[in-house]
Amino acid sequence: MKRAFLVLVALLFAAVSHAQQGEAFMVVEAHSGKVISATNSVVKRPIASLTKIATGVITVDWADATGADLSKVEAIVPPSVQAVGGPNPMALQPGDRISLRDALYAAMLGSDNLAALTVANHVGQEMLRARGKAGDGVAAFVTEMNELGKAINLTKTRFVTPHGLEQPKQGGFSTAADVAKLSIYAMRKPGFTFITRQKDRQVTVQGAAGPRSFNVKNTNELIGEPGILGVKTGTTNAAGPCVSVASDRDPLVREKPDGEKAVTPRRLIVVVLNNPDRFNRARGLVRQGWESYDRWVAAGAPIQDREKEILNVPNPR
Template sequence: MKRALIGCIAAWVSMGSPVVEAQGEAVMVVEAHSGKVLIGTNSTVKRPVASLTKIATGVLVVDWAEAAGVNLEERELVVPASVAGLPGANPMRLVPGERLSLRDAMASTLLGSDNAAALSLADHVGREFLARKGRSGDPVAAFVGEMNVLAKALGMKKTKFYNPHGLELPKQVGLSTAADIAKLSIYAMRRPGFNFITRQKERQVTVKGAEGPRGYRVKNTNELVSESVIGLKTGTTRAAGECVAIGVERAPLIRPKADGSKGVTPRRLIIVLLNSPDRFGRAKALIPKGWGIYDAWVRGGAQVQDRRREILDVPNPR
């Protein structure tokens, strides 16, 4: 990841072509620390993933900030001119020239699924990528390029991002799979700066405009967020259907070891649903089902017969 950040940290549809809608629900349930795949249905089928794209946007901002020593709370961005023509959600009514902290932009992006905030983040960080390389060009394109560098580093072989927000625009229909989004989610939830935001039910943010600062309360679109459900992201478009990725924390498993010490096994469930008929109801039902399969696997000695099929490997590109 460090190399990518320093380095410059056949469109699927042609102009005017119709967007193909996803067929059937895709499901991936995996225990994040072991990588054990627990449930998978249509999990490797490529399809639009809507605003789950913003998981990659958010975690890339976090990685860049850590590598560059940037405080997300203190650094401000300027809303770019490109937000003026952007369709979809702009809940803070951002207009070009306004300012807000990167932390507040992240909150609106990840909690409120704010397309304008996501584009503003990509513009700001993309300019940093270009400056580090000593180049000029489109900062958003530079940022999206790094999103795809991250995807490749994580082994997301069937994923291609075209923008930082997930809107289905001409020549900008990003595709991924439930398995690939699970990989991205596992990596994102390893980053404290990311899951600190996604586990919040709401957050008060401030926008500095021409008429002075204004406050806005961003509410999490993930209805399941609770003490144990700590993220990650929702998404919905006509082509993608209802999508959600959640992370579920569970107390670590503590077991005595032969030398008398205690072994601690952390446990976190990642559930990804694409084109779901009832994303929140289905995800909620999959939590106990997933843990039941995992517990039975652990009781049986956590044996793995075919690692390629049974384990979702997520490398650490940093």
């Protein structure tokens, strides 16, 4: 009883501590890496379900590498879902079956934690099997998440779960800058982008009593607004309300002296952490971000300090 009380006190203290950190945000143009604006962007903090961006990326990368059809690969809901707190909107039970595609829709659009765990368990087990190993599929998957983080320069990020819920004895963390890097990398992938830009999707779960169908709605309220095509929301007591948003504009086209045309793609990534009005905040930052970007381009796109002004996101996979 005393131990449980101490754990509860520790969690409450952590939640208050992170809440006192205030808002963090970053606005960056994805193709040039130009940082438009940022506040508290390198402060470590929980990021809640923005963690699932990495979960989605690992799954899409695995499917691309193996040729797996996510709509045809069926995952079994593992017993470990019973230890995951929070809502269970699809009433997932151990032994239920769901395609990886539908589980990924539930995790990425509806932010379903049990669906994220189911995806991680299946993909992690497949990765272990391909290496001739046995073990914990979820742990193997989380290891891949952290390896991805190293590969794309997430220097202040640690993933401990595939869903982002806080754990009593081990805390995951990231920063607005690292989430921006992760979002840039994720949105380079057509399969990932297709998922996160959906407003809703119909998914099916095969249970002991037969199939159950659900309409999963995107928790990102900005989806459907002009140019918005992702990427993820997240909320926990410790992290506060968070969102990462991608906003596209038509490419800039200019004629070069030799007569050929130069095409410059344009995409803003806006990350907002711990803001109770995250959607309006992100909407405003998108508008301000494009205005600032246009001024920067009109001035000749000057760079004074590349290390501070440019976000470098490798493309290792």
